[in-house]
Amino acid sequence: MKALVLTKYNQLDYIDVEQPETGPDDVLIEVKACGICGSDLHGVDGSSGRRLPPIIMGHEASGIVAEVGANVTEWEVGNRVTFDSTVYCGTCHFCRRGEVNLCDHRQVLGVSCEEFRRDGAMAEYLVVPQHIVYRMPEKLSFEHAAMVEPVSIALHAARRLPLSPNDTVVVVGAGMIGLLCVQVVRALGCGMVFAVDIDPRRLELAKQLGADDAFSPNDTDVATEVMQRTGGRGADVAMEAVGIDSTVSMAVDVVRKGGALALVGNIAAHVDLSLQAVVTRELSLFGSCASRAEYDICLDMIARGAIRLDALTGAVAPLAEGAEWFRRLHDGKDGLMKVVLRP
Secondary structure, rough: EEEEEEEEOOEEEEEEEEOOOOOOOEEEEEEEEEEOHHHHHHHHHHOOOOEEEOOEEEEEEEEEEEOOOOOOOOOOOOOEEEOOEOOOOOOOHHOOOOHHOOOOEEOOOEEOOOOEOOOOOOEEEEEEEHHHHHEEEOOOOOOHOHHHHHHHHHHHHHHOOOOOOOOOOEOOOOHHHHOOOOHHHHOOOOOOOOOOOHHHHHHHHHHHHHOEEOOOOOOOOOOHHHHHHOOOEEEEEEEEOOHHHHHHHHHHHHEEEEEEEEOOOOOOOOOOOOOOHHHHHOEEEOOOOOOOOOHHHHHHHHHHOOOOOOEEEEEEEEEHHHHHHHOOOOOOOOOOOEEEEEO
């Protein structure tokens, strides 16, 4: 089969590789669409340390069941499906608690690191265990189904928070995940929603997708602005979707006393945190990792139009041209948000 392989750092080759074998509890999927994630971009140059070559990347995907293992009973050849990016065991302490994203044996599709290596979906075929597969709604396109993974990250982060109807929310970072966070909290019934980013195009897109307003820290004192918009109180919650010192500090600054933060961004391994602000203002911090078997909810939200994806899809292109689209995303000149590749 053909696959886009990271053969060495900064080199992606569209080459022939051996088709994976279907185990007794596995499903072989003919991939129809696979998105390029920001983590894949950081993987190409080796900066993340989680894409050790050679590796087939890709964990945002959808396709058609091509073969099922001997023990598989819920899936049949021809089913239109998507699948979790997290491969969890289902039997460890955390899986038994329903916390499958914290599985002791957790692996991620398209990731290669010191702990494990698992080829991903930038290929014609992919094998996954049957228990991480989800049926696509009838009218949902493969391209939109492939984007359910980032939607699930935004939804899981929102569900980590003590959200109440009409809460004021500030989303710091209006990249792919941040823009999905804007839509998710709006769909969950929050009141005022503000977005923060330094890119004017992303700020405008945030307003198109449901933010009441959007600010750039380059020309606005964001904390002061949020205080003015909330009667001097501050936002009820903030969602930080970048993961660097300045944006984490901003998220702390914009929330009210007793407020909460979801920490979703994960660029820097360590950030400065105002411990005094967290303690004296009694803030609650919630780390958010991947998602927790929330794909069915997300697929329904996409199918109903509660989450809009067309505005986030920058291009759909053949997998054979994948290396060029990785380069264009890395350069950032086109203002592309999400590129979906078709094997």
